[in-house]
Amino acid sequence: MQVVTLIILLFFCKASEFRKVRRNNRGNNDKSNNSKKTSSTVKRYAPGLPCEIYTYINEKYLDCQEKRQTTVLSDWPEDLIHILLARNRIRIIKNNTFSKFQNLKSLDLQQNEITKIEDQAFSGLKKLTTLLLQHNRIKTLSEEVFIQMPRLTYLRLYDNPWDCNCEMESLVIFLQIPGNRNFGNYAKCENPSELKGLKLKQISTQTLCQEEDGKPKPLEGFKATRPSVDSTVCHTYLYPIATLDCKRKELQQVPTDISPDIIRLDLSSNKIKRLQAKEFKDVPNLEILNLSNNGIEFIDPAAFSGLMNLHELDLSENKLCNFQYGVLEDLYFLKKLWLRDNPWKCDYHIHYLFYWLKHHYNVNYNGLECKEPEEYKGWSVGKYVRSYYEECPNEKFQVHVGMHEEEWEKIEGDKNQIQSGKTHGVLLTVLT
Ligand SMILES: *[C@@H]1O[C@H](CO)[C@@H](O)[C@H](O)[C@H]1NC(C)=O
Ligand SMILES: *[C@@H]1O[C@H](CO)[C@@H](O)[C@H](O)[C@H]1NC(C)=O
Numbered sequence: 404m405q406v407v408t409l410i411i412l413l414f415f416c417k418a419s420e421f422r423k424v425r426r427n428n429r430g431n432n433d434k435s436n437n438s439k440k441t442s443s444t445v446k447r448y449a450p451g452l453p454c455e456i457y458t459y460i461n462e463k464y465l466d467c468q469e470k471r472q473t474t475v476l477s478d479w480p481e482d483l484i485h486i487l488l489a490r491n492r493i494r495i496i497k498n499n500t501f502s503k504f505q506n507l508k509s510l511d512l513q514q515n516e517i518t519k520i521e522d523q524a525f526s527g528l529k530k531l532t533t534l535l536l537q538h539n540r541i542k543t544l545s546e547e548v549f550i551q552m553p554r555l556t557y558l559r560l561y562d563n564p565w566d567c568n569c570e571m572e573s574l575v576i577f578l579q580i581p582g583n584r585n586f587g588n589y590a591k592c593e594n595p596s597e598l599k600g601l602k603l604k605q606i607s608t609q610t611l612c613q614e615e616d617g618k619p620k621p622l623e624g625f626k627a628t629r630p631s632v633d634s635t636v637c638h639t640y641l642y643p644i645a646t647l648d649c650k651r652k653e654l655q656q657v658p659t660d661i662s663p664d665i666i667r668l669d670l671s672s673n674k675i676k677r678l679q680a681k682e683f684k685d686v687p688n689l690e691i692l693n694l695s696n697n698g699i700e701f702i703d704p705a706a707f708s709g710l711m712n713l714h715e716l717d718l719s720e721n722k723l724c725n726f727q728y729g730v731l732e733d734l735y736f737l738k739k740l741w742l743r744d745n746p747w748k749c750d751y752h753i754h755y756l757f758y759w760l761k762h763h764y765n766v767n768y769n770g771l772e773c774k775e776p777e778e779y780k781g782w783s784v785g786k787y788v789r790s791y792y793e794e795c796p797n798e799k800f801q802v803h804v805g806m807h808e809e810e811w812e813k814i815e816g817d818k819n820q821i822q823s824g825k826t827h828g829v830l831l832t833v834l835t
């Protein structure tokens with residue numbers, strides 16, 4: 404939390420610095436012959452709210468999200484690396500709209516009202532890697548729009564009312580090139596009705612063009628495809644970190660098509676009951692994972708495997724009774740773990756979770772409180788574990804909560820898999 408707060412603060416400071424600079428520039432503009440052009444552009448085309456410019460890890464951002472913008476403004480600096488224009492009112496993107504932003508790497512135009520993109524709209528964007536056009540009103544586009552961007556690796560087109568006619572042929576072929584793995588996944592035809600719901604990635608180009616003759620081909624084979632769980636219902640944000648927000652989307656499974664760039668994944672308030680093995684194997688960079696309020700009953704011991712960078716894991720408000728051995732073993736860099744409001748059952752099966760946390764001093768956690776059985780209800784799990792060993796004074800190994808790693812291995816000696824993760828000299832603090 405502190406780190407996040409710090410970063411956010413940093414943004415605000417940077418943003419306000421830039422605002423000062425911009426204001427000063429405006430003040431001086433009267434003397435330059437550019438000024439009239441600039442300010443009239445602002446008046447004529449921009450009833451929107453002011454946007455923020457800031458630098459984050461040496462890259463300049465323009466954050467103009469949800470500002471009622473209807474167009475790209477001519478006074479934006481040329482050295483922008485990321486332009487965030489989500490949730491505005493842009494309708495048309497004309498030729499060369501972005502051509503002065505030659506260093507631009509990402510352009511977020513999602514959730515606008517775009518109906519038309521001219522063929523040269525993105526020309527000049529030689530370094531663009533990410534282009535987000537989902538949640539707009541685009542019906543047709545040609546391949547020409549995209550071939551100007553040689554570095555493009557990530558293109559989102561879903562939730563547009565694609566009109567699957569012959570005009571779309573070049574785009575469909577372009578999306579289906581095997582190398583274009585992250586282009587237009589999950590974009591689906593809206594029209595004609597026979598093709599509604601089919602993915603542009605999977606539709607055959609013969610189908611597209613035959614349709615014009617009025618005899619669409621039968622389409623079995625397409626409809627039989629596996630119902631994969633996709634993330635098109637979710638929102639992708641690049642600001643301040645690459646986030647996939649799938650909060651409250653009625654999901655019953657973790658989406659299978661999450662971009663590997665995602666750093667933060669919010670799956671809270673869905674209906675995911677079980678986490679299967681390698682559920683997150685395609686998002687190795689994930690740092691923050693929110694699975695709060697899902698009703699999770701079961702976590703496969705390998706569910707989090709590969710999440711070597713995970714820092715924060717929120718499992719609060721689920722139906723977890725304990726963790727099976729292994730669940731936490733891959734989470735080398737975990738710093739915060741939210742566990743509250745789960746029906747933790749205080750019997751021998753909770754020991755793995757407790758000792759893992761004890762062993763990893765640097766993990767802050769909260770909410771590990773017995774809910775069952777009745778005799779331990781309301782106890783902290785630590786108190787329960789302590790009492791467990793106190794009640795058995797004749798046990799071969801009498802263990803106290805302050806025990807050492809060697810003792811833990813003695814008790815669990817037959818389970819040779821125990822990993823001796825590094826312990827750091829940081830005191831365990833409980834989050835409130
Ligand atoms: C006016 O603009 C032109 C072209 O942008 C520039 O070359 C010229 O130096 C400017 N003149 C003044 C007085 O700023
Ligand atoms: C945009 O560029 C394309 C391709 O060069 C051209 O055919 C079209 O006429 C241009 N649009 C406008 C409005 O100038």
Ligand SMILES: *[C@@H]1O[C@H](CO)[C@@H](O)[C@H](O)[C@H]1NC(C)=O
Nearest residue numbers: 650671672693694695715717
């Ligand atoms: C996870 O999501 C819940 C519900 O949206 C929210 O209250 C909670 O703060 C989130 N946890 C983290 C770590 O951001």
